[in-house]
Amino acid sequence: MKALVTGATGFIGSHxxxxxxxxxxxxxCLVRNTSNVNYIEDLNVRLVRxxxxxKESLYEAVAGVDYVFHLAxxxxxxxxxxxxxxxxxxxxxxxxxxxxxxxxxxxxxYISSLAAAGPSRDGVPLKEDCSAVPVSLYGKSKLxxxxxxxxHRNEIPVVVIRPSAVYGPRDKDMLVFFKMVNAGVAPVWxxxxxxxxxxxxxxxGILLSAHDENACGEIFFMSDGVIYSSDDIINAIxxxxxxxxxxxxxxxxxxxxxxxxxxxxxKSSIIxxxxxxxxxxxxxxxxxxxAAERLKFEPRVKIKEGxxxxxxxxxIHQWL
Numbered sequence: 001m002k003a004l005v006t007g008a009t010g011f012i013g014s015h016x017x018x019x020x021x022x023x024x025x026x027x028x029c030l031v032r033n034t035s036n037v038n039y040i041e042d043l044n045v046r047l048v049r050x051x052x053x054x055k056e057s058l059y060e061a062v063a064g065v066d067y068v069f070h071l072a073x074x075x076x077x078x079x080x081x082x083x084x085x086x087x088x089x090x091x092x093x094x095x096x097x098x099x100x101x102x103x104x105x106x107x108x109x110y111i112s113s114l115a116a117a118g119p120s121r122d123g124v125p126l127k128e129d130c131s132a133v134p135v136s137l138y139g140k141s142k143l144x145x146x147x148x149x150x151x152h153r154n155e156i157p158v159v160v161i162r163p164s165a166v167y168g169p170r171d172k173d174m175l176v177f178f179k180m181v182n183a184g185v186a187p188v189w190x191x192x193x194x195x196x197x198x199x200x201x202x203x204x205g206i207l208l209s210a211h212d213e214n215a216c217g218e219i220f221f222m223s224d225g226v227i228y229s230s231d232d233i234i235n236a237i238x239x240x241x242x243x244x245x246x247x248x249x250x251x252x253x254x255x256x257x258x259x260x261x262x263x264x265x266x267k268s269s270i271i272x273x274x275x276x277x278x279x280x281x282x283x284x285x286x287x288x289x290x291a292a293e294r295l296k297f298e299p300r301v302k303i304k305e306g307x308x309x310x311x312x313x314x315x316i317h318q319w320l
Contacts, residue, residue, distance in 0.1 A: 177233075
């Protein structure tokens with residue numbers, strides 16, 4: 001079996017690439033000339049140079065593979081146009097390249113996000129048939145990417161995965177909060193609730209979706225099945241770093257100002273105006289029962305254990 005992974009140099013993509021190799025796949029990784037390949041350079045993979053926003057550069061990568069896992073895109077950007085190029089145009093180009101050069105693939109797996117559906121307005125975990133109302137530019141671009149993929153569900157076997165917040169070794173977004181708690185401060189902006197999924201569980205779920213016929217043409221939320229309060233998350237991180245932080249309440253207008261300043265400084269970090277649009281909402285929760293029932297998805301790692309493992313990795317690699 002042969003698989004193409006776009007976004008293989010990133011957090012989720014690098015873990016998926018290693019898992020595919022361990023399963024015996026021959027893996028092709030699409031990488032740009034500017035890509036940092038540190039996470040995959042020691043793996044037995046075939047590197048193909050290309051860029052998702054240039055369709056002709058994708059033909060070599062998609063030819064001859066059995067599976068396409070499309071993860072490439074932007075999670076942080078300072079403009080709607082940047083999100084549109086990477087997450088909408090890029091996804092459309094990968095799909096078109098597959099249709100033109102390899103329409104007989106066994107599965108096209110698109111990694112989307114809970115952000116594509118938006119937050120729960122009433123605190124009830126979202127199901128896949130909910131009305132998608134993204135509140136961020138990122139979420140809107142991921143929803144548009146989903147629509148491009150699902151439009152071709154009758155031509156090639158596609159599946160859309162919407163992970164909740166993903167964390168684990170190599171994740172740089174949660175690292176920001178680990179560093180804050182380690183420094184003795186835990187920012188809070190009201191009692192919030194979140195769904196999380198540890199990276200190894202997510203990778204297992206992605207692989208299940210690639211092989212199970214019940215996945216074709218479907219959308220699946222993936223989380224560890226537990227709804228965590230903001231206090232639960234702070235406590236898990238605090239236990240992992242062995243610190244008792246002071247909770248610092250952040251007024252919402254301060255959050256907006258911080259995001260604005262960050263973007264004006266040209267920084268594409270987790271503290272940006274688009275991410276603040278998401279953090280203003282209190283319930284980022286989803287129901288993963290469809291994945292459990294149809295794919296037999298059984299996440300094993302909960303937040304306390306996952307936070308400890310993540311913290312250990314950060315320390316070993318001197319990130320924390």
